[in-house]
Amino acid sequence: MRLFQYHRPTTVDEAVGLLTDLGDEAVVLAGGTSLMNMVKLGLAEPEQVIALRGVRELHGVDTQPSDGLTFGAMTTLREIETSALVRGTAPGLAEAAHHVATVRIRNQATVGGSLVHADPNQDLPPMLMVHDALARVTGPDGSREVPVADMFLGYFETVVGAEEILRSVRVPVPRAGMRTGYLKFLPRTRDDYSTISVAAGVTLVDGRFEDARIAIAGGGSVPVRCRAAEAALVGNGTRPDVLAGAADVVPGEIDPISDGRGTSGYKRDMARVCTERLLRRLVAEARA
Amino acid sequence: MSGSHETITVTVNGLQRRVVTSPARPVLDVLREDLGLTGTKEGCSVGVCGACSILIDGQLMSACLVPVGELDGRDVTTVEGLASEDGELSAVQGAFLRCGAFQCGICTPGQVVAATALLAECPAPTPEQVREWMMGNLCRCTGYYSIVSAVLEAAAEARETSA
Incomplete structure (x- = not known):
């Protein structure tokens, strides 16, 4: 090398x-x-x-009542997975982090690195998008906050400029009652990148979706929020045909490539299947 | 080859070592070539197989993926550092021997280091927790059953000893 x-x-x-x-x-x-x-x-x-290891201000998980959770860019995926604070406040992030590769990789890989590297198959970005997380970027002219949902431009490309550093990621206080979950479809091995993965957050009030957020990774050059599928849920009840109807919209919102983990058509189909499965799980958990 | 040399000071298996090298080199190469610690094996060299598992400040990592510049001032344990100074094997090493948890041996140092890290964090793991933790250490000989048995046996033994 x-x-x-x-x-x-x-x-x-x-x-x-x-x-x-x-x-x-x-x-x-x-x-x-x-x-x-x-x-x-x-x-x-x-x-x-x-x-960046020696930059102390980039390490650690912080919380403020009004700001939610803030991850320093050098926070490892293992820290996110095991943090009692994360598990209590935003358990979906701990769940998504747990699905990254192996414990050895999670001990080394960081939240900032996984965002700026911008591999579209990463596990944490779709869950951060479900949480409307914001990335704080610092350059020679100061700092700015960018929604994680808007930071990816394409394969391995983000809005973080050549002279900028992603400093932290802020996860706003989650909506009261929001239930989150992550489904990573892995037809090969447990430590693989996903073929397709779905992150979702739903808020049910009186048996209806008051709010719904769905994000897909592995469905193209960037992770995406599936706004049309979300809209198909909001205001509706939790009948199986409602969940299936929302999942049916997902394949049209992604643009996966064919590769060693599946053809484009297979990934579209599995995005639909996985979305429906995850919604069923979240609805069942909310009822329990 | 570009990249200037510097002196890296790192504690390896309890001994402070100074290495003059490019900080860009993977820790794996420095352990094997500069420090003569060839117990840590090179397998895939892309962080997948687990043959080069080491502990950095007690945390399980892939020696092939960490540039040695990241080690300055830190503490590393390799498979050579697990047995006591008089050669008595650790609980994990002893259990691997008794359970026949290896055949060709190339993955064994990584397996043993990974299992040691698991038991440090979780002294009484379930079989499922062992499989989950150890899934990043590939073995093409044993079929894994004897490895899982060895880790569980080492955990039980360590608990008896400390009880």
């Missing part, structure tokens, strides 16, 4: 300064599970690597 120069900033400002000074030759190292593989395989040949 090609070796690179290693930089260890200790503050976000220092990291942004390095990105600005080093220009196109620099990339950011968060957990390293993706970057190291890309360098080994020759898919990335960075000259300069800015390692």
Whole structure:
């Protein structure tokens, strides 16, 4: 593998300064599970690597009554999976994190890395989208907040600029009574990327959907919120034909590619099947 | 080959080591080539197979995916660090021997390190928890049954010893 120069900033400002000074030759190292593989395989040949591990302000899960949960970009997926705070406030995020690869990878991979790497098959982004999470990005001109749902531009491409760092992800206080779940369809092995995965959050009041959120990963170049399927639920009851009707809309809202994990048509079909299964599960849990 | 060298100070199996190298190199290469610790094996080299499982600050990780620059000032345990100084095997190592939880042996160091990490976090795992945790350590010989048995036996033994 090609070796690179290693930089260890200790503050976000220092990291942004390095990105600005080093220009196109620099990339950011968060957990390293993706970057190291890309360098080994020759898919990335960075000259300069800015390692964020030593930036203390990027670590940890924080909570404020009005802000919900805030994950520092360097929070590992294992921390999200096991955090009592996350499990209590937004259990769907812990569930989605648990489905990433193996415990070894989850100990190393970070929430910031998984967002900026922007592999469309990642598990956490669709659940963050269900939560209307916001990514905080810092560059030479200051900070801005971008909805996670709007940050992906295409395969491995996000709105985070070359001189910017994803600093944290904020999960607003979840809607009262919202029940979330994640279904990852894995026809090969448990540690694989999904063929298709569905994240959903539903709020039932008096047996009707007051609110519904559905996001799909693996259904194209970016994870997507399926607004038409959500609209098919809101205001309606929980009869099986309502759930099936919403799931029927999902294949039309995604654009999966054919690859080793299934053909485009198979993935569309499984997106429908998985959405229906997940909605049934959430409705059953809400009734229990 | 670009990338300037620096001195990395890291505690490996209780001993402080200094390595002068490029911080970009995978920990796996540094352990095997620079420190002579060849117990940690190279399998897939892309984080999937678990043959290079090590503990970094007690956390199970893939040595092939961590650049050694990330280790400065940290604590690493490899399979060589599991037995006591006088050579007495750890509970996990002993149980692997008794249960015949290996055949060719290439995955064994990673299996043993992964199981050690599990029992540190969860001293009394269920069989399902063992399978779930160990699924990232591939074995092409045993069919896994004897590995799961060994981990459960090591857990039971450790509990007896500490009781």
